[in-house]
Amino acid sequence: MTSIESKRVQYRKYLERAGVIDALSKALIKLYEEQNKPEDAIRFVRKFMCESCPDDAQYDVMKNDLEEAKTHISKLEQELERLRGQIKKSPEEYQELTTAGYKSLMDDEENVNSLLRKYLTPELLEEFMLVTTPAPVDAYLYDCAVAGFEHHEAPVGIYAADADSYDVFNKLFDPIIKDYHGQMDNENDVLQKDPDFGNVDEIENLDPERKYILSARIRLARNIEGLPFFPKLSEKQFIEVEEKVRSATETMDGELIGSYLTMADIDAETQAEMVKRHILFQRGDEQLTTAGCYRFWPTGRGVYHNPAETFLIWVNRQDHVHIMSMAQCGDLGDVYNRLVNGLAELEKTLTFARHPRYGNLTACPTNLGTTLRASVHIRLPLLSKDPDRLIALAEELQLQVRGTDGGELATVEDGVMDISNKRKLGFTEFELVKTLQDGVVALINAEEELEIAGQEG
Template identity: 45%
Template sequence: MTSLEAKREQFRKYLERSGVIDALSKALIKLYEEANKPDDAVRFIRKHLCDTCPDDEAFDNMKADLIEANNTIIELERELNRVRGNIKRTPSEVLKILENGMQRLDKEESESPIRKYLPGAFEELKDLKSMFGTTMADIFNAGFENPHSEKLAVYVGDHDCYNIFATVLDPIIRDYHGIPEDEDFKQPETDFGDPTTLKNLDPDGKFIKTTKIRVSRNIEEYAFLPKMSEEDYATVMERTSQVLMCLEGEQDGTFYALEDIDSETKKELIKTHVAFDKVNKLLEAGGGYRFWPTGRGIYYNAPRTFAVWVNEEDHLQVISMSQTGSLPEIYRRLINAMPTIEKDLKFRRDDKYGYMTASPTNLGSTLRASVHINLPKLSADVDKLRETCKSLNLEVRLREEEIEPSLEIANKQKLGITEYEAVKIFQDGILELIAQESEK
């Protein structure tokens, strides 16, 4: 028996064993016995392949039932989020969360700064609340639930937290932004500088996949996401969308409520970093998904090089991006959008903390510049790369969840320096990393 004949015989036995031959034979016999032969024989055979297979009408009914069931699930999830968002903890519950959380951090030998600084401030602050009702249990819950998070798992519910809980938050802020203990931190005036003085990070396109610069803002009248009411979410989105629709030129775009975008389009927009979804476990534990998806929206231009996220982590995240390393162009596009956005919206800002945000990591200028970059030689030793990035005031994350794993590298410090200084630190650091990669 030839190799081809052997394969045919093997396949025939497979069809026989799996019941395919029997099912086809029965369908063909039905077709043979049919007095009035159908025009569409294939459809006839498909219909009679098995006794339990649904016909087209039954399939359409099943599909409609599935859509209805999914819509019901969405409504139930919305109602559950609404109930969660309105839960008020008693003082004894707050104390229990704090005590259990501290015990967990100790038990798991967490390296979180919460474990380092909370015990010394516990007695002083345990019973306090901010003007919007935020407690320490709210602020540190994300850290308690994620004791080994590489990211700082701290989310405040409103601007007043930075004053009420300064005893514990200020040391955490100093550690993250690299501000010495003997140095008072104060945010300089906003200064975006001159984008034309910046450089293209990767003119030959050898290393960088995408470059993104964003700033975060919170409107003065409202709490931050963890303490906003359902009405606040809707109002912030409505006010923000009206302002964004005034943008012109290369920032001209369209606003969409997140819940109005179909699933396939949303997946594609998330893949290209234009949209966001409910996927951040730290933000969820920190209360950032209250009343989801109420009040969440995105604005973006046709080329998808400019976007604004509404009520993702802060009220607004203004984003400029490109699949190149052209830093001057990306930065200029961001800067040019800000006067229109700031014209009718007054944002929460403090002389000490700068623009105020839910996460202490974003205080100050709030400016985060990042690249998705391939550095195969340097990334062969991730620990050494992390140390190198630290010395350059950068932070690195390995994005293994993507189809092609890559590095995301961004500036770390945002507080105590201007917007331009943050971008310049980022630029110089990325250029140094590329130089080191090229020398290896």
Template identity: 40%
Template structure:
């Protein structure tokens, strides 16, 4: 399946006549639209490529995606406004990577040593090859070459990171369904990502790498070129994060990833720049999640909540996917700490409410 956006004039009419709450609608004025509509990146990326899905699906928060790394420069007058507003920063001055010392990582500890609330913990980062565009601007050959470059590097990993690569194109449907059900494998059923060009040439050049214990994964050409993921059952955040940091360093020894001053690591999604790090727990909070001020509490602690099965899914039995909201303007270690502090506050609140309910 190839992909082409709608004509820019039609997209503008849809957006301008809508009541979309997106940041794209907020910042793309007629004057700015006229200034950017005919510009192109060196790879032929256009404003239409970047805003297609935001003009078709108004629930999209940001409403804009980068078709290739250069889009952040060519269309920076709209991207910078959206990025600053979404990440709540006044200037684009992302710090250099900092993952924490061995002592700092160990101090993250176990969020739920009693094993009463936290079902699993995962931390992931996204990375983009410097020599390839993002998927919406990729050719079929690009996808295959990216897959080959990534898998070649992954196959050199040793110790607990060593594993096998399973290309999606050769995966039987039963295995694919089971990996999706186990929260290991990505899906391709999100219409906003489809209309952003993410599913072009599906399932060519895509797959998953994982170690024997399935505690380290790498998604190849899902949303970003690479998603490095560390996960395990329970709440041992220190162990999960330590494994991910090791994987990041190992992969960065083997290939070069796209970065830009002020932006940090470059990704397809403007909401995922900077550290690109998302630290999360799958956590049962049936009492807290029923409180009228639950959303305000999350916002206060810079925590995002997703459904039980991740982005776009429903909450089942009070089980939420809780993660850090901020990825830009802070270090990797600070992002993990922000998630930890927020989740510990939620855990304490859940314990208090459960105790009150028990004693009532």
């Protein structure tokens, strides 16, 4: 029995134990016995199962009350963040927090795989305890490591508070970066090559017949030079980032022309619908919450997109800017060309933070370098039945396989999965997209071989 079938069996048993199937069966039998079938069958079932449930009018009132409460809570959260921002921690308080956080991390014998835990030695802790990045940011080690101190299960556990964090705390960041990106044996002074998007015409439509690939997407992350990263952005700076990006999008032309929507002006229902379509982002990650990513939410957040929704810019999701190009097909060349053009338009008015050793800078050290993630959602039903072979092939091709929800391979359903480049640092943008192209072609060939073998068998 496959993992998916096993989950379905377990879920059915759960529904039976909870009485859900019995209750639904009774409701459906009652509906069947009705001489005059109601126009709204769902409403009939709902009323049958819950006589005390609110009617439609009451439901609408409750829904509006809930939305008003959420809005009020959001305003209170913003005010709380403003008040917190007015309270400056003393060096002694930072020392106390850092010492306690480090002790908690190191005393946890169950969660021992954090890169922060691996490389933050007692000697480095002592050296960096009261060191800060240059004014006016003045970021302490604690500002960078608080998420790792509180979430010991975090695989990395550290975020840069600003561009200077990578230099001021270099003895900590550098080994973490080299370890995560597989660069431990790289003794070069420069880990990231200069930007090179290559010849976009060499990137092609990988599935013209639309037999395997459902969609293709490429995204880049950028932070505006001279501004802190999210752990130390003030409310005014969140707004400043948004205004700079909004202004930069006004010069877009051709298929990139679109409109900017600030999140505060989008009602909750529309936001939920846009999130479902992957047009808008939402908050929720606990580690990012602790690190300060969602402070002053939704101030300074927004999205720019063209009418076709094939080109998007997310503002202050995590890094200042996330640039995305996508298509509901396998035309990776079209997606790549649009991304390159969109970035070029932004760079006419925006200067992004870049490091001579690490390339383009992001708050999370796992994303720096090219910051590029190219991916396809692809259906490979036969290969997915042999996860070991699939993973081995992906490793050989320098690709990563995940479920379409971003989860592990075990979450793959109906053979549909997310395939992306595994590396971000040490290669050019073109090399990474070409790696995805060549790898996806190889996986499709492997799937076709299995199809032929099945037909012959």
